[in-house]
Amino acid sequence: MEILVCVKRVPTVGGRITLTGDGLGVDTRMSGFTISPHEECAVEEAVRITERLGGTVSVLTLGPESAIEQLRGALALGAGRAVLLETDGREYGPIATATAIASEIGSRAAAEPGYDLALFGNEASDTGDYQVGIRVAHLLGWPVVTGIKSLDVSADGVVARREYRGVEEAYSLPLPAVVTVKEGLNLPRYPSLPGRLRAKRAPVERVEIKDVSLPEGLRKTRLRVPEGGTHQATVLGEGVAAVPELVRVLDELGILS
Amino acid sequence: MKALVLLELEVPGDTAVDYQYPATGNPPQSSGTSLSAHADVTVTEASLRALGVGRALAGTGSLAAVVFGDADAGGGLPGVLAEHGVGDVYLVGSAVVAGYAPQAWARVIAGLIEETGATAVLAAATDRGNEVMAHLGAITGLPMAANCLSVSAPAPADGGYVITRQRWAGLLEEEAVLDAPVALLTVAAEAIPPTEADAPSGSGAPPEAAEVHRVVPDISGMAPSPGAVCAPAIPDGDLVVRAVESPVRDGGGGASLATARVVVGGGRGVGGADGFAPLEELASLLGGVVGVSRVVTSEGWRPHRQQVGQTGTKITPELYLACGISGAIQHIAGCSGAKHIIAINTDPGAPILAHADYAVIGDLHEIIPALVAAIRARSAAA
Numbered sequence: 001m002e003i004l005v006c007v008k009r010v011p012t013v014g015g016r017i018t019l020t021g022d023g024l025g026v027d028t029r030m031s032g033f034t035i036s037p038h039e040e041c042a043v044e045e046a047v048r049i050t051e052r053l054g055g056t057v058s059v060l061t062l063g064p065e066s067a068i069e070q071l072r073g074a075l076a077l078g079a080g081r082a083v084l085l086e087t088d089g090r091e092y093g094p095i096a097t098a099t100a101i102a103s104e105i106g107s108r109a110a111a112e113p114g115y116d117l118a119l120f121g122n123e124a125s126d127t128g129d130y131q132v133g134i135r136v137a138h139l140l141g142w143p144v145v146t147g148i149k150s151l152d153v154s155a156d157g158v159v160a161r162r163e164y165r166g167v168e169e170a171y172s173l174p175l176p177a178v179v180t181v182k183e184g185l186n187l188p189r190y191p192s193l194p195g196r197l198r199a200k201r202a203p204v205e206r207v208e209i210k211d212v213s214l215p216e217g218l219r220k221t222r223l224r225v226p227e228g229g230t231h232q233a234t235v236l237g238e239g240v241a242a243v244p245e246l247v248r249v250l251d252e253l254g255i256l257s
Numbered sequence: 258m259k260a261l262v263l264l265e266l267e268v269p270g271d272t273a274v275d276y277q278y279p280a281t282g283n284p285p286q287s288s289g290t291s292l293s294a295h296a297d298v299t300v301t302e303a304s305l306r307a308l309g310v311g312r313a314l315a316g317t318g319s320l321a322a323v324v325f326g327d328a329d330a331g332g333g334l335p336g337v338l339a340e341h342g343v344g345d346v347y348l349v350g351s352a353v354v355a356g357y358a359p360q361a362w363a364r365v366i367a368g369l370i371e372e373t374g375a376t377a378v379l380a381a382a383t384d385r386g387n388e389v390m391a392h393l394g395a396i397t398g399l400p401m402a403a404n405c406l407s408v409s410a411p412a413p414a415d416g417g418y419v420i421t422r423q424r425w426a427g428l429l430e431e432e433a434v435l436d437a438p439v440a441l442l443t444v445a446a447e448a449i450p451p452t453e454a455d456a457p458s459g460s461g462a463p464p465e466a467a468e469v470h471r472v473v474p475d476i477s478g479m480a481p482s483p484g485a486v487c488a489p490a491i492p493d494g495d496l497v498v499r500a501v502e503s504p505v506r507d508g509g510g511g512a513s514l515a516t517a518r519v520v521v522g523g524g525r526g527v528g529g530a531d532g533f534a535p536l537e538e539l540a541s542l543l544g545g546v547v548g549v550s551r552v553v554t555s556e557g558w559r560p561h562r563q564q565v566g567q568t569g570t571k572i573t574p575e576l577y578l579a580c581g582i583s584g585a586i587q588h589i590a591g592c593s594g595a596k597h598i599i600a601i602n603t604d605p606g607a608p609i610l611a612h613a614d615y616a617v618i619g620d621l622h623e624i625i626p627a628l629v630a631a632i633r634a635r636s637a638a639a
């Protein structure tokens with residue numbers, strides 16, 4: 001099974017987000033970088049599948065040279081191969097990102113045994129566009145399903161499951177396919193020391209991006225941190241002594257009727 | 258301006274709508290509830306909010322809705338939709354697009370854009386809404402803006418639609434210009450206030466009911482249907498991916514998290530998997546469900562489907578009672594849509610207090626059982 005996992009380098013966000021002076025980006029001078037929890041689960045799932053069925057996990061990111069750090073993170077977890085679609089630091093929207101990734105998947109299929117399965121996070125934690133995996137699938141003519149929290153993969157195809165409004169939905173897809181996943185799919189492992197050492201030395205394939213046009217039809221003009229969380233709660237009291245007051249408030253809010 | 262809004266339906270007593278399979282197509286694999294069996298299907302709250310944004314965008318133009326379901330879906334639906342300002346409703350017969358098939362749904366909507374000349378298509382930013390709209394973006398080659406909070410009609414000076422949308426699951430807001438012949442938007446329903454149904458517009462009387470147009474997509478091997486308004490062709494490939502629905506296996510619970518009226522939240526302060534019984538008891542007493550923080554799911558104390566937050570579920574209850582939860586921004590991203598928040602926490606300096614209306618300072622292991630006892634005593638006395 002040849003599996004491609006696509007990840008995105010994003011700032012690690014702690015207690016609050018600080019913007020850059022021009023209001024167009026997140027100030028990352030004090031923060032590290034990571035990938036989203038959805039993508040961590042995608043990497044873990046791919047490693048588990050190849051442990052069972054054989055094959056290789058390739059991890060791919062579209063981003064600046066510094067995104068090699070995130071590729072090495074995935075290599076340390078068991079990915080065998082890493083590909084950087086190197087950008088010049090400009091922001092790629094979902095259409096350009098999908099075009100570049102689909103072209104890389106297509107060119108690999110032409111030259112080598114192609115990928116059987118491409119995994120993505122359901123959405124990137126920074127831009128939250130919810131569409132790159134689907135656009136890649138359309139460009140390749142592959143079936144796609146999103147938001148998956150349980151995955152059974154065999155040589156014949158995948159059965160992917162998710163919940164929606166209290167109902168379980170199961171999808172059967174032939175391979176090759178695109179599946180976008182969510183946190184909860186599995187509990188990702190921590191990298192082992194040998195894994196980290198191997199990742200440090202592993203080669204990273206760098207691919208030049210061709211034929212994408214920037215910017216896209218959706219153009220960011222400004223970011224802002226929404227207000228809220230500035231007031232202070234009314235403290236009803238301490239410990240069990242506050243329970244009668246709590247009951248009164250619940251009643252007042254109409255919760256007890 | 259002509260706006261088309263994709264609506265999701267809700268059948269009472271059933272948490273999701275099931276679709277009938279065609280007699281000639283694939284065999285029924287789901288329980289096959291027919292919409293027509295339920296006269297009282299309603300539009301989901303999230304879809305109504307998306308409809309509100311669509312109505313504001315359409316302004317004096319026209320507002321249409323597209324619904325996937327049985328052709329005689331919920332007798333009252335066209336009337337209800339008219340109250341919300343909808344002039345035309347496009348009903349896509351489930352006997353043809355069997356089951357939820359995101360790519361086929363998007364293909365039908367692409368056909369409706371042509372048919373109606375719609376210049377904006379909106380849906381609630383649910384799992385399905387985002388999925389169908391992303392397919393629509395891929396099919397049409399148009400950009401799609403997810404999780405919008407507002408959108409204004411394009412003015413020449415702006416170069417397109419001016420939108421605000423969520424990034425970082427709502428921790429940031431983005432202002433952007435969407436320059437496209439047809440705007441594809443999903444609406445972050447839990448972050449915008451519910452909109453009142455349109456009052457009858459000043460001059461003319463409101464229409465009795467939205468005009469119903471039956472849409473019967475053209476699928477190879479199926480007989481063409483008479484009387485259908487438009488027949489977008491559905492390539493076989495669009496029907497490869499479709500849902501087979503069944504009840505959630507291990508009990509559900511988190512399933513109704515998104516729509517629960519009361520959510521009792523438990524975090525690290527609960528202390529372990531066996532600490533949740535009093536929270537469960539309180540939740541059922543209040544007609545609600547339990548939700549948890551990410552610490553709780555990554556410790557394996559509770560299944561991930563109960564997680565509230567950026568990478569869990571976004572909730573919109575009347576009351577969120579957050580117990581032993583610090584209030585990290587990734588958690589707040591999932592509960593800021595709650596109407597009221599009450600925190601129970603040992604730490605008066607916990608960040609959750611800056612988002613809560615009320616707080617009780619103390620140990621949840623003492624307070625929750627006492628609260629359960631007090632509520633029981635109260636209802637016994639009544």
Ligand SMILES: Cc1cc2nc3c(=O)[nH]c(=O)nc-3n(C[C@H](O)[C@H](O)[C@H](O)COP(=O)(O)OP(=O)(O)OC[C@H]3O[C@@H](n4cnc5c(N)ncnc54)[C@H](O)[C@@H]3O)c2cc1C
Pocket residue numbers: 013036037125523524525526527549550551552553564565566567568569570580581582583584585586587588591601602603604607619620621622
């Ligand atoms: C990309 C990303 C995505 C994330 N997504 C989510 C998400 O979807 N949902 C989510 O919840 N988190 C998410 N997180 C994690 C988040 O940052 C916090 O780590 C997490 O929410 C903390 O959980 P907690 O409040 O239960 O634990 P803590 O932060 O450890 O807080 C425990 C609280 O319990 C109180 N307490 C302890 N004992 C008691 C007691 N006996 N009685 C009363 N109070 C007590 C303490 O005072 C403290 O306030 C995400 C993080 C990242 C980086």
